[in-house]
Amino acid sequence: MRPLLALLTLAVVSASAQAADFVVDQKGNQFAPRKLSVKVGDTVEFRNTDTTPHNVFSLSAPKTFDLGAFTKGQSKKVTFDKPGVVEVECAIHPEMKMSVEVKD
Amino acid sequence: MTCRRNAPRFLAATLATSLAALAPAFASDAIVDAQGDTVVVAPGHASLQKWLLPETAPSPADNVTTPERVALGKKLFFDPRLSGTGRSSCATCHLPERGWSDGYPKSIRFMGEVMTRASPTLVNTGYNTIQQWDGRSPTLEHQAANGMSATGSMNGGSEKPVTGVANIGRIKGYVDAFERAYPGEPLNVATLAKAISAFERSIVSRNSPFDRWVRGDATALTAEQVRGFRVFIDPAGGNCSVCHAPPNFTDNGFHNLGLMSFGEDNPDVGRFKQRPVALLKGAFKTPTLRDVALSAPYFHDGSARNLREVVDHYVTGGQVRSNLSPNMRPLALGPEDRAALVAFMEALTTPTEVFVYPVLPP
Numbered sequence: 001m002r003p004l005l006a007l008l009t010l011a012v013v014s015a016s017a018q019a020a021d022f023v024v025d026q027k028g029n030q031f032a033p034r035k036l037s038v039k040v041g042d043t044v045e046f047r048n049t050d051t052t053p054h055n056v057f058s059l060s061a062p063k064t065f066d067l068g069a070f071t072k073g074q075s076k077k078v079t080f081d082k083p084g085v086v087e088v089e090c091a092i093h094p095e096m097k098m099s100v101e102v103k104d
Numbered sequence: 105m106t107c108r109r110n111a112p113r114f115l116a117a118t119l120a121t122s123l124a125a126l127a128p129a130f131a132s133d134a135i136v137d138a139q140g141d142t143v144v145v146a147p148g149h150a151s152l153q154k155w156l157l158p159e160t161a162p163s164p165a166d167n168v169t170t171p172e173r174v175a176l177g178k179k180l181f182f183d184p185r186l187s188g189t190g191r192s193s194c195a196t197c198h199l200p201e202r203g204w205s206d207g208y209p210k211s212i213r214f215m216g217e218v219m220t221r222a223s224p225t226l227v228n229t230g231y232n233t234i235q236q237w238d239g240r241s242p243t244l245e246h247q248a249a250n251g252m253s254a255t256g257s258m259n260g261g262s263e264k265p266v267t268g269v270a271n272i273g274r275i276k277g278y279v280d281a282f283e284r285a286y287p288g289e290p291l292n293v294a295t296l297a298k299a300i301s302a303f304e305r306s307i308v309s310r311n312s313p314f315d316r317w318v319r320g321d322a323t324a325l326t327a328e329q330v331r332g333f334r335v336f337i338d339p340a341g342g343n344c345s346v347c348h349a350p351p352n353f354t355d356n357g358f359h360n361l362g363l364m365s366f367g368e369d370n371p372d373v374g375r376f377k378q379r380p381v382a383l384l385k386g387a388f389k390t391p392t393l394r395d396v397a398l399s400a401p402y403f404h405d406g407s408a409r410n411l412r413e414v415v416d417h418y419v420t421g422g423q424v425r426s427n428l429s430p431n432m433r434p435l436a437l438g439p440e441d442r443a444a445l446v447a448f449m450e451a452l453t454t455p456t457e458v459f460v461y462p463v464l465p466p
């Protein structure tokens with residue numbers, strides 16, 4: 001039992017070492033959470049858990065990006081490198097909105 | 105028994121055996137739909153209630169729907185004096201007897217100028233969260249104010265477009281009706297738009313055979329229509345409800361369906377003009393499908409003459425695939441499934457009472 005547990009802990013630790021600093025879920029045609037506060041240099045992973053494809057984009061000055069369309073189970077990462085408020089939307093479903101506050 | 109009389113029975117037996125072979129697919133009435141929900145395709149089943157619309161369309165806090173507002177908006181909607189030339193009303197292109205569309209592939213203004221897009225139905229538009237094929241209007245009020253402006257659909261086209269908004273303030277019947285409907289508010293573009301929007305929110309279809317079947321009336325749909333519904337929601341079938349989502353058959357979203365017209369020079373880029381994101385080039389808003397059988401022709405460019413042509417388009421998986429929605433792919437639907445889809449869409453029409461046109465104030 002013990003070695004297995006240790007192994008598992010190790011696996012979890014190394015996985016999180018590579019993971020993003022934050023995860024934003026896309027579920028039920030909504031972002032969760034809808035507001036996020038991060039520090040300059042932090043990486044946010046956008047993950048789609050819906051069966052329908054979603055998009056993630058922003059035209060805000062501190063970070064302009066377009067992640068294209070991605071399907072269930074896929075995720076894409078964005079690193080926020082300048083301070084400010086970044087309004088994030090799904091282009092396919094304009095009701096899906098969230099904002100990321102990037103602090104110095 | 106003669107051979108002849110036995111033949112149908114033999115056929116029936118073979119049919120039963122071949123149906124049995126298909127059993128895994130049809131054994132249970134449960135299906136995981138395009139939303140990822142497990143639904144049971146049976147009349148009145150709890151899992152289908154998500155398709156029912158609330159009784160009334162939501163209205164904003166500063167324009168709560170009242171009977172006075174609806175009645176006033178109904179008059180304005182049909183009144184050509186609302187246009188600069190006095191020749192066009194909203195109903196010129198949104199006719200109740202044409203499914204609140206106009207029957208043309210692309211709308212025609214009073215001067216004969218052909219607009220760039222088809223007139224969309226106004227049925228259940230009050231339940232939607234975004235307006236216009238490209239979503240450039242966030243609300244009905246915004247759309248109505250734009251439509252009434254000098255360059256809007258009610259006017260424009262001519263050399264010196266003017267708006268007819270001022271005409272209304274000179275008609276006593278309207279001044280009085282405004283005082284009752286919007287006490288203390290001025291009669292201007294904003295309140296005109298509010299009244300028209302209140303009327304539009306009353307254009308509701310929620311009692312179609314499909315709606316009655318969802319509420320539990322097993323006789324409301326034919327077996328073919330039920331089959332069509334199943335194809336409609338099955339991700340491995342038509343996959344339609346991934347975009348035409350419950351309850352109003354729309355996800356209020358934008359998709360490029362690979363219509364032929366997107367392959368033309370300088371195509372209509374649709375939503376891309378509002379939001380310059382690559383996947384929106386040639387993407388248009390998912391329309392509701394309630395009462396859809398009444399509003400042919402179809403698509404923003406009027407390119408499908410009837411529902412059969414719409415289904416044929418989806419079966420191809422889109423003709424121009426340069427920026428196709430990831431939800432579009434060729435569909436493996438045989439002639440029976442295609443016919444069933446059309447039959448299902450025909451079951452989305454609420455039987456209409458005779459529409460009573462308003463009496464306009466002199």
Ligand SMILES: [Cu+2]
Pocket residue numbers: 029053054055090091092093096
């Ligand atoms: Cu989305």
